[in-house]
Amino acid sequence: MVTVVGIDTHKNTHTLVAVDGLGRRLQELTVEARPSGHEKVLAWLSSQGAVKVAVEDCRHLSRALEVDLLLAGHQVVRVHTRLMAGMRRGARERGKSDPIDAEAVARVALREEDLPTAVLAGPERDLKLLADHRRSMVVRRSALQSKLRWFLHEIDPAIEVPSRALRRYCVLDSLQEQLAGRDGVVVEIAGDMIAEIVSLTRRINELEARLGRLVRTEYPHLLAVDGLGVLGAATIVGETAGAVRFHSKDAFARFNGTAPIPVWSGNHERFRLNRGGNRTINTALHMAAVTQQRLGYEGADYVAKQLARGKTHTEAMRLLRRRISDRVFAALRADEKAKESPIDLRNRPGPEPVFEVAA
Structure with a gap:
C-alpha cells in the first residue's frame, strides 16, 4: 500500500505527515526550509517505502523543495488551500497547526483524483516571469508619465506633449532640453522622472524583444x-x-x-x-x-x-x-x-533548460 505524505510549507520550516491508505496518521517530521532540511526530507521519505508526496500549493514557499523531490524521482501533487480548509473542518482534531495542515494535505491527496502535478519547468516559467516583470515596469512608467504631465504643466503651460508620446526617446530628449537652464525643485524632480522613464522604456523594449525571441523559438504554432x-x-x-x-x-x-x-x-x-x-x-x-x-x-x-x-x-x-x-x-x-520530439530537442538552439518547477 502506498503511503501518502502531506507537506505544509513555510518560509522557515516544512512539516511532513505520513498517512496510510485509510488516512490514519503514521509519522510526522519538521525540518528547516534549507538545503540541509531537504536532505533530511529525502532520507525520511526513503524510509517510508512507496510514497506519494502532496504539497500545499504555495509556489514561492515550496518551489525549492519540489525541485529536490522531483530530481530525486518522487511524484509530487499540489493541493489547493481551499481543499485543505474543507478537510480541516471535517477532521476530529480541532484547531490549526502545521501537523494538522500537513495531515489535511495528505488526506485530500487520498480523496481527490487528478490533482495538479508538479513538473520541472521549461521556457513557460521564464516567459511568465519576464512578462510579469515587463507588466509591472509598464505600470510604474505609466504612473510616472501621468505625474510628469502635471509637473510639466506647472513648470510651463506652453509645453505640449502629444498623447502617448512619453515613451518616445525623441520626445523625452526634447523635454530634457526644454528643462535645461530652469531652476526649482519641480524642475529637478521632473528631470529625474524623465531619466527614469527613459530607463524604464529601454528596459521594457529589451524585455519585449527577448519575449519575442523566446515565443518565436518555442511556440511558433x-x-x-x-x-x-x-x-x-x-x-x-x-x-x-x-x-x-x-x-x-x-x-x-x-x-x-x-x-x-x-x-x-x-x-x-x-x-x-x-x-x-x-x-x-x-x-x-x-x-x-x-x-x-x-x-x-x-x-x-x-x-x-x-x-x-x-x-x-x-x-x-x-x-x-x-x-x-x-x-x-x-x-x-x-x-x-514538437518539443517532445527527439529530433526537435536535439536541433533546438539555446541554452539547456533550467530545472525549476512550473508556475
Missing part, C-alpha cells in the same frame, strides 16, 4: 493564431504553465473563463456567464478577438454570422473568444508535442 501577438502569446504560455495538464479544450476553456457555467433549474439546463477563471488569459483572448474583428481576419466573418443569427455583439464576441481559446489550446499542444 501559437504565434500563428490570428490576432495574437508576442505579448499575448507570452502571457498565455506563462499563465497556462503547460497545456498537457488539461485533458481537453473544454477543460482549458473552463480554466480561462471562456466556457459558460451550467445552471440547472428543474429539468431544464441553462448556462450563465463565467466571471471566474484566469482573467489574464481571458484578457489576452479578448484582445485577440478584437484584433481579428478590426483587421478583418476569420473572426470578423464569424462575428458577422452570429449577428445575423440574432446574437448581440457582446454575445458574438464571447463566442469568438471561446473559438480562439480552442485554437490556442490546439496550438499549445502542437508546440509542446
Whole structure:
C-alpha cells in the first residue's frame, strides 16, 4: 500500500505527515526550509517505502523543495488551500497547526483524483516571469508619465506633449532640453522622472524583444493564431504553465473563463456567464478577438454570422473568444508535442533548460 505524505510549507520550516491508505496518521517530521532540511526530507521519505508526496500549493514557499523531490524521482501533487480548509473542518482534531495542515494535505491527496502535478519547468516559467516583470515596469512608467504631465504643466503651460508620446526617446530628449537652464525643485524632480522613464522604456523594449525571441523559438504554432501577438502569446504560455495538464479544450476553456457555467433549474439546463477563471488569459483572448474583428481576419466573418443569427455583439464576441481559446489550446499542444520530439530537442538552439518547477 502506498503511503501518502502531506507537506505544509513555510518560509522557515516544512512539516511532513505520513498517512496510510485509510488516512490514519503514521509519522510526522519538521525540518528547516534549507538545503540541509531537504536532505533530511529525502532520507525520511526513503524510509517510508512507496510514497506519494502532496504539497500545499504555495509556489514561492515550496518551489525549492519540489525541485529536490522531483530530481530525486518522487511524484509530487499540489493541493489547493481551499481543499485543505474543507478537510480541516471535517477532521476530529480541532484547531490549526502545521501537523494538522500537513495531515489535511495528505488526506485530500487520498480523496481527490487528478490533482495538479508538479513538473520541472521549461521556457513557460521564464516567459511568465519576464512578462510579469515587463507588466509591472509598464505600470510604474505609466504612473510616472501621468505625474510628469502635471509637473510639466506647472513648470510651463506652453509645453505640449502629444498623447502617448512619453515613451518616445525623441520626445523625452526634447523635454530634457526644454528643462535645461530652469531652476526649482519641480524642475529637478521632473528631470529625474524623465531619466527614469527613459530607463524604464529601454528596459521594457529589451524585455519585449527577448519575449519575442523566446515565443518565436518555442511556440511558433501559437504565434500563428490570428490576432495574437508576442505579448499575448507570452502571457498565455506563462499563465497556462503547460497545456498537457488539461485533458481537453473544454477543460482549458473552463480554466480561462471562456466556457459558460451550467445552471440547472428543474429539468431544464441553462448556462450563465463565467466571471471566474484566469482573467489574464481571458484578457489576452479578448484582445485577440478584437484584433481579428478590426483587421478583418476569420473572426470578423464569424462575428458577422452570429449577428445575423440574432446574437448581440457582446454575445458574438464571447463566442469568438471561446473559438480562439480552442485554437490556442490546439496550438499549445502542437508546440509542446514538437518539443517532445527527439529530433526537435536535439536541433533546438539555446541554452539547456533550467530545472525549476512550473508556475
